[in-house]
Amino acid sequence: MMFLWCVLVLVNLVSVSTSNNAGVKVRLTQKMLEYGRQIGIASIQQKLRSIKVPDISGTEKVDPIGKVQYSFTGMQIVNLGLPKSALGLVPDTGVMLSIGDAYINLHGNWRVKYLRIIKDSGTFDLAVSELTISTTIAVMSDDTGRPTVSMTNCAATVGSVNVKFHGGASWLYNLFSSFINKALRNALQKQICPLVADSIAEMNPHLKTLNVLAKVDQYAEIDYSMVGSPVISNTSIDLDLKGEFYNIGQHKEPPFSPTPFSLPYQDTNMLYIGVSGFSINSAGFVYHSAGALRLYITDDMIPSGSPIRLNTRTFGTFIPQIAKMYPGLMMKLLVETVKEPIIILEPNNMTVQAISTVTAYAIQPNSTLSPLFVLNLEGSVSADIYVTDLKLAGNLTLNKINMSLSKSYVGPFQVTSLDNIFTMVLKIAVIPKINARLQEGYPLPAIGKMQLVNSQLQVLKNSLLIGTDVQFTG
């Protein structure tokens, strides 16, 4: 049996190490654990309040009185504190939570009957102190690619128990103390670890909310499932996520694959998210494949104050044949990528290079489009990228364009004469359209009601690094 288990573990390890490279990496630092500890302790404290100490009753022979019937009932927790705790990383396993100096105060009723007719009763207060709980929490990934936690180890020890009786004779106290002490230790030993386990298990529904398939828009979704087990070192918990854009419902791989990357060591924030160049380029592939990177430009998209209009008169000043062949007509341009744009990440510098075509049409009075020419257009834009509301958003500015003639329906002409007009059209009609979309953002991996605070983004070579603190609201 043990052998079989070892084999299974080995098989699992092998399949993990040969799995796909991560496109996105998430690192939880000690600072995150500290925040997790505060939330965890509050939850455990709440749970432990539900400890029930059962009623105790029995008879005992006491010299020289004879049989004494006793009962202790209605024991209630009146106070409970977990003032000291620590959460530490256990490399390759998970985390260890130690709670020390915990205390529980209880209140209850006692009652005795002896010598047939004598009855007595009163109350008592119990103080349990120097309670310690030590538990190991394994962090793993489940079969849906989400993280999951479970308790693998737990020990609870009850330090001292002090009983204070109110009412009754003092000889009774000595008799009772040991019963109560034993019953209480029993109840606590039996109940603490299962309650801690419940508290830990209650994290899983939250972890299950990880957006393993994050919908982006009508074209794309991002696969954020884990591609391996969490890697737990002595300084962090690292999660490898697929981090790949796909067309909705149609998961076709791009003609390039992720290359290994690592997160630089930083620990001032709770959370670090590394987004590889692969992830970002997979977005370009998806939108290009979906035909989303094409845009018709019409005259109404050019600000009314502009002297340059999308008509055959304006273009006729650069290409006289156009004004002659198609006098007095409005024009329309179609800009579309011919292959996926390439996103280049260099330290503090993100640029996008797009190879596209521009087809110019004259619009006939009967709405038929007559093609005028097709240009190859290579554009380079700089991207300013930032984090907002659990999303990655961006803003492009045009760097330069390079155009060449692909096809003319109006005879030969000098393409460079159109440089200025196209630079302007891109700046005022195309880039703002793309920016409006980029500013809506792309979802980052997230769980439940998580908010990012103090986020910052660095552009590194071949990856983006987001450092952030988090807050869970409910």
Ligand SMILES: *[C@@H]1O[C@H](CO)[C@@H](O)[C@H](O)[C@H]1NC(C)=O
């Ligand atoms: C953490 O582990 C690394 C290597 O595994 C070791 O060099 C380092 O001293 C350890 N740090 C602590 C704080 O234990």
Ligand SMILES: *[C@@H]1O[C@H](CO)[C@@H](O)[C@H](O)[C@H]1NC(C)=O
């Ligand atoms: C940014 O990178 C691009 C392409 O790698 C390069 O052409 C450009 O000069 C760089 N810009 C800056 C400000 O370094």
Ligand SMILES: *[C@@H]1O[C@H](CO)[C@@H](O)[C@H](O)[C@H]1NC(C)=O
């Ligand atoms: C539209 O008008 C153009 C130019 O007058 C003509 O060549 C074309 O046949 C017309 N198309 C239709 C569908 O009427």
Ligand SMILES: *[C@@H]1O[C@H](CO)[C@@H](O)[C@H](O)[C@H]1NC(C)=O
């Ligand atoms: C986008 O960049 C342009 C040009 O650099 C700038 O004017 C604009 O304010 C930026 N918009 C945002 C939302 O950052």
Ligand SMILES: *[C@@H]1O[C@H](CO)[C@@H](O)[C@H](O)[C@H]1NC(C)=O
């Ligand atoms: C512009 O494009 C042409 C052809 O597509 C190419 O030969 C040329 O090197 C490019 N120029 C620049 C500055 O990129």
